[in-house]
Amino acid sequence: MAYLLQQLLSKSAGKHPDKPAVWARGRSLTYRELEERSNQLAHLLRKHGVQKGDRVGIYFPKTVESLVAMFGVLKAGGVYVPLDPQQPAQRIQYIIDNCAIRALVTTRDKLRGLDPAAIRSVQFSVFIDGANGEATSQGISWAELANFSSSAPPEDLQPTTLDLAYILYTSGSTGRPKGVMLSHQNALTFIEWCAEIFQIQPEDRLSSHAPLHFDLSVFDVYNAIEAGATVYMVPDDALLFPATLAKFIAEKEISVWYSVPSALVHLILHGNLKAQNLERVRLMLFAGEIFPIKYLRQLAEMLPSVELYNLYGPTETNVCTYYRVDRAQLPNMEKIPIGRACGNTEVFAVDEQQRLIQPGQTGELYVRGPSVTNGYWGDPEKTHKMVVPNYFQTHYEEKMYRTGDLVVLREDGDYDFIGRRDNQIKSRGYRIELGEIETALLSHPGVKEVAVVAIPDEEVSNRIKAVVAAHEGATLTAAHLQQHCAQRVPKYMIPDVIEFRETLPKTSTGKLDRVLMAASR
Amino acid sequence: MADKAKIREFILEVAQGRGIESVNDDESLTENGIIDSLSIFRLVSFLEDNFGIRISDEEIVNENFQSVNSIESFVAEKQSKKAAVQR
Numbered sequence: 001m002a003y004l005l006q007q008l009l010s011k012s013a014g015k016h017p018d019k020p021a022v023w024a025r026g027r028s029l030t031y032r033e034l035e036e037r038s039n040q041l042a043h044l045l046r047k048h049g050v051q052k053g054d055r056v057g058i059y060f061p062k063t064v065e066s067l068v069a070m071f072g073v074l075k076a077g078g079v080y081v082p083l084d085p086q087q088p089a090q091r092i093q094y095i096i097d098n099c100a101i102r103a104l105v106t107t108r109d110k111l112r113g114l115d116p117a118a119i120r121s122v123q124f125s126v127f128i129d130g131a132n133g134e135a136t137s138q139g140i141s142w143a144e145l146a147n148f149s150s151s152a153p154p155e156d157l158q159p160t161t162l163d164l165a166y167i168l169y170t171s172g173s174t175g176r177p178k179g180v181m182l183s184h185q186n187a188l189t190f191i192e193w194c195a196e197i198f199q200i201q202p203e204d205r206l207s208s209h210a211p212l213h214f215d216l217s218v219f220d221v222y223n224a225i226e227a228g229a230t231v232y233m234v235p236d237d238a239l240l241f242p243a244t245l246a247k248f249i250a251e252k253e254i255s256v257w258y259s260v261p262s263a264l265v266h267l268i269l270h271g272n273l274k275a276q277n278l279e280r281v282r283l284m285l286f287a288g289e290i291f292p293i294k295y296l297r298q299l300a301e302m303l304p305s306v307e308l309y310n311l312y313g314p315t316e317t318n319v320c321t322y323y324r325v326d327r328a329q330l331p332n333m334e335k336i337p338i339g340r341a342c343g344n345t346e347v348f349a350v351d352e353q354q355r356l357i358q359p360g361q362t363g364e365l366y367v368r369g370p371s372v373t374n375g376y377w378g379d380p381e382k383t384h385k386m387v388v389p390n391y392f393q394t395h396y397e398e399k400m401y402r403t404g405d406l407v408v409l410r411e412d413g414d415y416d417f418i419g420r421r422d423n424q425i426k427s428r429g430y431r432i433e434l435g436e437i438e439t440a441l442l443s444h445p446g447v448k449e450v451a452v453v454a455i456p457d458e459e460v461s462n463r464i465k466a467v468v469a470a471h472e473g474a475t476l477t478a479a480h481l482q483q484h485c486a487q488r489v490p491k492y493m494i495p496d497v498i499e500f501r502e503t504l505p506k507t508s509t510g511k512l513d514r515v516l517m518a519a520s521r
Numbered sequence: 522m523a524d525k526a527k528i529r530e531f532i533l534e535v536a537q538g539r540g541i542e543s544v545n546d547d548e549s550l551t552e553n554g555i556i557d558s559l560s561i562f563r564l565v566s567f568l569e570d571n572f573g574i575r576i577s578d579e580e581i582v583n584e585n586f587q588s589v590n591s592i593e594s595f596v597a598e599k600q601s602k603k604a605a606v607q608r
Contacts, residue, residue: 236552240558240561240583243578244583270562428558484540491554494540
């Protein structure tokens with residue numbers, strides 16, 4: 001039984017050395033190549049000073065080297081931090097500084113976009129691109145890997161399953177992203193459950209649609225590797241153009257798909273699926289937001305033999321509940337449940353008096369088990385708010401995670417998701433704290449007051465609207481403020497609409513009237 | 522050319538919504554995030570409404586939407602085909 005993520009790779013490399021492990025951008029790596037190169041990278045990182053527990057950033061567009069980097073960092077005893085190459089430099093610099101990233105695996109181009117003064121924790125970078133011998137004082141070329149042993153990873157580390165494996169940064173309500181710390185055990189709890197329930201086989205071909213900083217990618221990568229299967233990274237143009245995506249699924253003979261529902265909705269509406277042979281698809285998983293039932297029905301009709309599963313779980317728990325779509329029930333269903341607890345996981349919901357809810361009642365969902373995070377990097381305060389003592393366990397100390405998600409317990413034992421307790425929203429599956437956008441807007445000197453609200457949207461869950469009151473004398477335009485946001489938050493968090501008011505509407509208690517602002521156009 | 526100016530104006534508006542101030546006619550709209558999974562269909566409706574053409578899902582591909590230039594030549598080609606049919 002594997003207790004470290006990299007053991008999944010070593011095991012499959014022993015069994016299927018010549019099978020492709022990963023395909024991306026027209027290139028693939030066999031299991032042997034992935035195993036050997038990640039061993040070499042691990043030795044290289046160690047030689048240049050990476051110690052057990054050090055954070056290493058992975059900062060380049062998804063490709064086959066992404067897996068070399070992930071496994072190489074783990075084998076070096078490090079903790080990898082996927083950095084989205086599409087996010088503004090300021091946010092990336094914040095993350096690098098926040099968890100004191102010691103080394104980057106990156107491209108020359110991406111590194112040039114960062115301000116050296118803002119990333120002082122970084123001692124060196126390894127470049128996946130470029131010609132040999134171009135090494136600078138801080139940069140090591142990929143060709144250097146050849147100088148290190150490929151036969152085994154470093155052995156002097158005494159790793160345990162409780163060690164951190166990776167940190168995923170998500171939107172933070174106080175204006176800064178927060179780093180969810182995930183251990184080998186956290187990830188393996190989910191991966192082993194998936195391996196069993198979805199029976200991933202060496203013949204399977206898994207798509208990788210989600211970016212690596214998004215926890216959906218954990219399944220794609222590690223369950224492919226666990227099974228000795230192949231993971232296919234979805235090309236950039238297929239991410240944008242549904243007809244191209246449909247062709248990709250058919251041509252690569254993808255058998256297992258996992259993405260946010262909005263990607264599937266686009267595929268249903270514009271992918272011209274009928275023109276493609278999708279017979280090889282056997283399993284489709286989706287997570288991250290609610291799948292609108294009318295589109296789910298269409299998907300089920302278009303792919304009559306595919307098993308469909310709704311997975312649910314905040315990054316802090318990876319996935320904690322699942323629901324297998326019952327095709328017979330689909331015509332009568334009003335919404336799709338998030339289902340019940342995954343293996344090795346317990347979920348329950350409590351009301352405001354902290355009593356367990358009964359069927360038909362609403363409560364906040366809590367999660368306990370080995371998939372639950374230790375908390376947020378460098379933020380004990382936020383950690384204590386969300387990873388709390390399990391007060392149902394009176395004999396010894398134990399933690400559980402409060403999701404902030406409101407659910408209803410159904411008579412059949414499944415849960416329905418009904419909303420949030422706070423200002424977190426989902427858009428295209430991305431988790432967004434409206435407070436982070438408000439902070440970005442308020443940092444503009446001309447902005448006096450701001451409220452960011454979500455406008456529900458069937459295809460992408462939510463669109464984002466900002467209502468802004470300017471300081472006297474300040475002339476602000478929507479385009480100018482959007483530009484201001486673009487330097488601070490990811491593109492999917494830039495408000496689609498910015499509306500100007502002299503003052504913001506308040507409720508009778510003096511709070512911002514978000515309901516009114518969301519309704520007005 | 523009036524068509525191209527219209528296309529350019531629409532793209533610029535989308536770009537500004539994404540925090541990008543200016544767009545060259547041959548610049549890749551997909552790589553810099555001006556065209557994303559949301560804006561692509563807004564753009565398609567805009568082209569259909571303004572240029573009297575119908576765009577099929579199969580035509581919504583990188584080749585036709587890569588830049589202002591490629592959108593313009595795609596639209597021009599669609600229009601000339603339509604004109605040929607009408608003649």
